[in-house]
Amino acid sequence: MNKITKLISILLSIAMLMTISLVFASAASSSYNPAIGDVYTTGPYTVTLNDVSSDKIPDVINILDHIILRNYDKKTGIFAIAYQLKGTPGFQNVWPSDYFLITPSASCSEEYKEDFVLEKQYDSTVDPKFTHYLPYKIRFSITVSRPAIEHNGDATCENAGTCTVCGETYTATCKGGTATCVKKAVCDVCGKEYGEFDADNHNWSNLNGICANGCGTECTHTNQTGKACGICGQKLYKTLSGTVTSFGSETDEVTLLLYQAGDRENAYETTVTGNSAEYAFERIEEGEYILEVLKDNHATRFYEVTVGEVNVTVDAKIHLIGDIDGDGTITVTDYSKTLKHVKKTTQLEGYEMQCADIDGNGKITIADYSKSLRHVKKTAFLW
């Protein structure tokens, strides 16, 4: 079979299939009425229905029942516009299903836009029940458009060829390979680099947050899911910082330890000086921590800290031993609090209790009260 015979036989068998399917479609849904201005697409083409008219078909409520674009042939650029006409209510006859072939002709590399008027005449053999109106003529007006597309054919980037759609001689663009942030794609055919760098195609495989391709880009860690960046896989660290307030010596160090419960040995540690000092732990993984704050002559204090998806600020304050209210001195207020605790009239709790437990035996007794009193009376200083 030569090419044309083959094409005609394919189109004829498709037309037969269309007729059958359109009859079924029509039976299932008679409400599908193509409207002026409707837009259809097939392959790279857009078809707009501009107008429909007929001669000698009076009393027809919908001239067109269906429009379907099909059979776009990539090799030739030809496609079919299939349609079915519709009878009046009361005449349940099936009117012709038919098609037009559209052959856009233009260079593929240019935008295409053309108006077509499609016209067909039918004779009375089509609709024996409706003989006094036949023969009749149906007419559509459509606009076919298409953006510029690539030529089609056997040409490669090395050997020119003829485009099967538009007939121009062309050379194909290179293909294959993958561009990265530092390398253009390498063509599968000619082996040369082509196209552009892909500024977004980094290689985060070394998990240090810096592109392994060598472009110098650091991952911005915008995809923060869980404990590691979802893009580069780098562990996500957070900062824990704040101000630590203490009393007494301005030059004694304040030590801050940060550890997970039960793992004080592997604590992060930092020291600061001054009675109001800034501290920071710069690279902390997410988790639950204990922040321990120590300074000579002070009651050690523990804070529970949760480091989550954002940086955390914890301001800490430690008191001199015996200074329950944290004003920097021991006064009657402090030792009377101790006494009330001993007499069980007002219980001290938490850090207040630690400040009051001067001998550090875990209990608050009259001995702690006496030491506190001696400090105030200047007979024996606690610090």
Ligand SMILES: [Zn+2]
């Ligand atoms: Zn072409």
Ligand SMILES: [Zn+2]
């Ligand atoms: Zn190539």
Ligand SMILES: [Zn+2]
């Ligand atoms: Zn890169």
Ligand SMILES: [Zn+2]
């Ligand atoms: Zn990252």
